[in-house]
Each structure stands twice: as structure tokens, then as C-alpha cells.
Amino acid sequence: MRASFASDPDLARGRRVPEDESSFRSCFQRDRDRIIHASAFRRLKHKTQVFVEHEGDYYRTRLTHSIEVAQVARTIAGALYLNGELTEAVALAHDLGHPPFGHTGEDALAALMAPYGGFDHNAQAIKIVTSLERHYALFDGLNLTWETLEGIAKHNGPVLGELPHALADYNALHDLELHTHASAEAQVAALSDDIAYNNHDLHDGLRAQLFTDAEICELPIIGPAYAEVDAAHPGLDADRRRHEALRRVFGVMVADVIDTSRHLLVTSGAASAEDIRHLGRPVIRFSDPLRADLQSIRDFLFTRMYRAPAVMEIRAEVTRVIEDLFPLFLDRPELLPKHWGESIVAAAGDRTMLARMVADYIAGMTDRFALQEHARLVGNTPRAGGRISHA
Template sequence: MKRAGFASDPGRARGRLVPEEESGFRSCFQRDRDRIIHASAFRRLKHKTQVFVEHEGDSYRTRLTHSIEVAQVARTIAGALGLNPELTEAVALAHDLGHTPFGHTGEDALHALMAPYGGFDHNAQAIRIVTRLERHYAAFDGLNLTWETLEAIAKHNGPVTGALPWALAECNATFDLELDTHASAEAQVAALSDDIAYNNHDLHDGLRAGLFSDDEIAELPIVGDCYAEVDRTYPDTDAYRRRHEALRRVFGVMVADVIDTSRAALAGSGAESVADIRHLGRPVIRFSDALWSDLRQIRAFLFTRMYRAPSVMVVREQVARVVEELFPIYLGDPRQMPRHWHGEIDAAPDETALARIVSDYVSGMTDRFALQDHARLTGRDPIRH
């Protein structure tokens, strides 16, 4: 499909913090995407919680499978709207790099522990990872991503105003990401694709976990119509196939709505360039008002029946203690951390700098490693006691 005038053009990218000779066979955005896929932080998403802690079963989504699903949706939408699919995919793959072990539960615990030192924010931590903490390249720290990819990671959910998270402020002081504007349309696609993916797969994982039934979610808007369509088309199919057929239709409804609504919004915006998109003062990638209203009902159901389900809350309390107990152990005795962190520890000028190093280490842990390290350091298994 022909690229739209407001699509991000790799030939006009603003460059990288450390200048590099560009590839002869990959665009700069393809190269960014590939570096993200090969990053250590991306691999660790395999064992990081989406909703269910990694040890609870092999069939539930993890941060890695979620990110892959987001990237698939994002690339589809970007292609339909004439946007740059490689930049969109790069942002989608990177959007959760900064997550702690145990999902938002781990993040909440770490943010509270880091309150005296500037707090913790997973979006800002993703920027810290791709600009500093990945240390595989001889010429620079981080992945040396293009300005466009960094901008998109930083503000795919909209402009970032007010007091900045310290990790984002640190990067922005060096490479101004124009945080007071909206991001590119590609970044906005990645943000909406995140919503589409988790609204769909959380229904599927909640069903698999037995937190609610097919009949219960068939009472929800969008979902009920999809089950009814499957029943008309495949009246004799088994329960498992019926569920999958219905939920893939839910996926399709959300994707089609974003494409149709955004196509109209882009056409009505008068935008002719990426700069126009950034300075419109409003997002151009969006759900229709009707579908957004339906999604609010689905989210409310998931919040009550899944995210705050008693069985989920018990595990959340247990894993929160893992982070709450690991952090002060490392802050009090940072040489318990692996040897390759010791040089940075020794160079820390004050407790705030040291706490941020400990935060980098703890937030980078997988669920599995955090549980193992907690058992090693405390002699207890918090999941069983």
C-alpha cells in the first residue's frame, strides 16, 4: 500500500544520539526493530507476568507473548492506514520493556520503595533500558535507537507533561523528545494495539483460569454478538473451538473499528506530514465513541472478575512481598548483586544513585529469577508461606 504523507519516513529520520553509518539493506526503523528483538530485556519478557505469575501455567500470556500480539495488530493497522509498519512494530515490541517482575503489582511495590529516590515508572524505565542499560555494543550504551523510535516509546500514550519521571528526564536532557506534543501516528497505533490485545487475551486467559464462564462474558457488549455469530455459523462445534472463534471475532471488531475511525479522523485532520500529526493537539488513532463505550464495560468486568479476583489478589500480595523484601536487601548490601554490577555500585555518588542502580537490577528480573533470588536470600518461599 502507498505510504501516506503523514507516515514516518525513514529517509527523513532525525538520526541517532551516536551517529552511525546506515545499513545498505535495512531502513533505520527496521534496524531499530531488530535491535529491540535481540535485546536482553526483550528476551526476559518471556518470564514476566502479564496477569498470571509465570509459575501459574504455561498457557497464559506473558509480557513477551503479549508484546508479539501487540506488534501483529499494530503492523496490520499501520499497513491499512498507509503508515510505516517497521516503526510501528518497533514501538509495539518495545512498549513493555521496562516492566518489573510480577507486572503492575511489582511496579507498584517498586514505585513505593523508590519514592524517596524519584519513584519508578515502567515507561520511563523502557527508555532507560534502550538508552543505557543494554550494553552489548562497543560504540555506545543502550541500543542507539532513532529519535523517532525513542519519541514513540516515551509518549505513545500521549504528551508527557508536568514533573517527568527521572529516567525519562535524564534521556530528554540529552536528546530532546519534544514531550509536550503528541507522538507520530505509528506510536499512536502501537498504543491502541496494546488496548486491543489485552482486552482480548485477558478474556481468554480469564476463561482458561476459570475466573468466569463463556456464558458470563457472552452478556458483554461485542462479545455476545460474536458468540451468537459463531453459534449460527458453527452450531455443532465444541466448546473450545466456539470460544476461540468468538474471541477472534472480538479481535476483528476492535481492529476494524480502529481502522475505520482512524482513517476518517486522519482524513478530517488535514494533516499532510508527521509534524502536522504531532501538533494537532489531539490523537488521530482512536476507537469510535460507541466501541469505546463498549470497551469500558468489558474493562469494568475484567477489573472486578479478573484483576481483583480473590485468587489473583492472594498471589499479588505474595509477590509484592518478594519485591518489598529484595529491594532493601540489595540496597543495604549491594555487593549481593552480580559482579558485573559492582563497578557501577562503587561509582555511585550517593544513596539516590545507588537506589536507582538497585531499582534497575530488581526491575530487570524475571518472575522466576526474583522468586529464586528471594528464596536464596531469605530462605523462604513467599508463594507457599
């Protein structure tokens, strides 16, 4: 059973290129399946969250993160009687546009692309699923439904002001109504992203010995979770104690979103997915007290993990990799893959078009391939992370 404000596949706005729909899959299920089979989705296996991909087998990658986000999103969508298939499709696709080396790679590429229309990973995800994936006979991209594309583009809220070129180019062809909020399903995907990365960054930071269990016990939500585990399981070994505590933190976040959002949905008066888009405010949220607690956790992670000296040293090294490769390919486009030949010819004399092509190529690289290409073409490639402890 779905709520009246859930996205109904029978009322979907369709695909840019019309297709006969499946007789045994909904349009949103088909979108989800196409995303899972996309080359860009497979490459997430070797793209990092915070740590460089080869640093350790236990750290999260973009692929494991996307799977975790999808799992949380399905749970929340089910509890709120939303469309789980659309929620999962947006969740699985939300990080497709990330370049190698996590947010560090995006920051470097955004700076390099500033003169050429900018770079944004959400906009790049739209470009991937509408153009860069080229496997189907009748169209470039995945030809996803309007609702899935909308969710990828604006799951974090309306996209206002000057648009990144990749999003502006597609939106000119297929209006995603960027000024409104997305569906409740896409909003669930966005909050599930927050839940997943807050939880697994705590796990990964502890494993990397950037901080200790005792230190995070000083934080809201986390300290009470450890105390609860200690009361229920005295003498539990350190690894099990940590896991039991952090799964409770995870549960607190999920339960809070469900309780808060259920109230917001009921009191919104929305009777359709379209009503959700035009409320002018999000309906999937943390409660105010929990949001304040999570900000304390984020502030801790920013200082002790994202800006830890060992991580900052890696950030500097991988930034140099991107900064070396970008101008090299821009000045010598013949180094790009041979199958890009026609596009290179089309971009002849147009440095902006060529720069955007180079950004597409670099953004599609995995961590290991970027390091390999840098070693092959530039040399003196950093180890990019060998100094972080692999507990």
C-alpha cells in the first residue's frame, strides 16, 4: 500500500525517448536496474569516500556507500508508505558523478573547471545517465524517467542561481523544474545519504585510529549508545562493543527521520506527489534536537577526520594528481582514449568544449586508474595514503 503523496509509476511523466514499458517491472524498477548495470555504477567500487581506494579493504568506497544509502532509503520509504523503487533508484544513482579521490577530487576539478562552466557531482551524475553512458541502440544515457532524473538533480533541494553547465545543458532539453523540491522519495534518498555517511565515517575514522571510542563517547547520541551497550553487555570485547553502539546510533537516526517525517507528511495536507513538490519546504527531515546533535558529530568529524593532518597530506597529494592530469589532457587531447576521437574533432578550436570533455574523462576515473595514468604520463606519482594506519 502506498500513501496518496507517494510517486505512482502509473502516473510517471515518462522518458525523454519514448519506450514500450516492461510488462513485469514498473518504470521506476526499470530505472533502478539500469543504474545497477551502468558502467559508472561499477566504477564506484574503486572510488573513495574519505580514504584513497587502495588504503585498506575495510574502508567504505562509493559503491558500498551507495548500497548502504539504498538500504536505509528502502527502510524509511517503506515506513512512510512511499515508492521504494523510485527511492532506491535515486539512492543508487546519487553519487555516480563523483570524480576519483572523494570530495578532494571534486574540489580540485571544480577549481580547474571554473573558467569552463564549473563542475558539480550532481550535475555530472545527470550527464552520465543522460549522455555519457552509451550502450543502448536508440539513445545515449539510460533514458530514465523524469521522476528519477528529477530526484538525482535536486534531492538536496531546489537548484537555484547559476547552474553547472552539465545540468543547464540537459535541463534546456528536458525541464526538470529545478525551482521546486523533489518528490518525497528523493528527499528520503538525501537524508539516507546523511545517515549512512555519518555512521560509516565514524566506523572508518575509528578503524584508521584518527580518534578513539572514548573520544566519541563525549558526543551526543554516541555516548548514550555506548552506555546502553555497556549496561546490557558488560565486558564485551572492543570490536563488538563498537559495532553494537554504532548500530544503535544508526537506529536512532533512522527512527527520528521516520517519526519526524511521518508527522510532517500528515500535517502538510499534500494529497499527491505533485503537492509535495510545491509545498515550498522539505517534508523528510530530522527533528530539530537530533539535527543539532548531528551537527556536533559533523563538527567533530570535520576536525578529527576530514581535516586530520594525515588526511590533509593525502588531500594535497591527490589534488596534485588532478591538477597535473587536467592541463595535460587539455593541451594534448590526443592522449584521451581513441574512441573519443570524434568528440575531440568536434571540439577542435573550442577550448571550453574540450575542457568539459577532459573533465568528463577525469571524473570517470577510479582512484587507482587516476594514479596509474599519472604515473604513466607524468611520473613522480604520490603513494596517496600509505601512511594512514590500517587497523
